[in-house]
Amino acid sequence: MPVPGKLRNPAPARLRKRAEFLAVRRGEKRRxxxxxLExxxxxxxxPPRVGFTVTxxxxxxxVRNRVRRRLKEAVRVQAAGDMRRGSDYVIVGREDVLAAPFAELGAELSRRLRKAR
Known part of the structure; x- marks a missing residue:
């Protein structure tokens, strides 16, 4: 149940099929x-679509689910506005996501999405 007075950021659409994930692999990679980030x-x-994977x-x-949940929340809270329309994104999480402060994770996601290296 939503809390009155608080705006909820909508999460971007999700990539769900293996073929969609494989298609994104042809694109640009930002390490x-x-x-x-692919x-x-x-x-x-x-609208932009995003998929998450952790090897x-x-x-x-x-551990993999914790990494995935942190990445999903960082995209929803901080980085969804930086995604360009007409683009698909796949975020491949690493274990360092768990040790990084949440603010740093969100800032790094936003920076990579905006293509600033």
Whole structure:
């Protein structure tokens, strides 16, 4: 139940199918300490879509889900406004996401999304 007086940021649309994730791999890659960001310009004016993945190298299912949840919340709270229309994004999380302060994670996501290196 929403709290009156608080605006909730809508999360961007999600990539769900394997083919969508594989298509984004053809696009640009922006590497960082906390995550890898893959970006594909679809060439339309539809809202941005985002997908999250964490490899088994990061840890067991509990650790991978914690990394994924932190990334999803950082996108929703801080970085969703920096996503361009007509683009697909895949964020590949690393274990360092768990140790990074949340503000740093959000700032790094915003910076990478805006393409500033």
């Amino acid at each position: 960082g300490r906390l995550f890898l 970006v594909l310009d679809r060439g339309d004016d539809a 088994k190298k990061v840890g067991n299912a509990v």
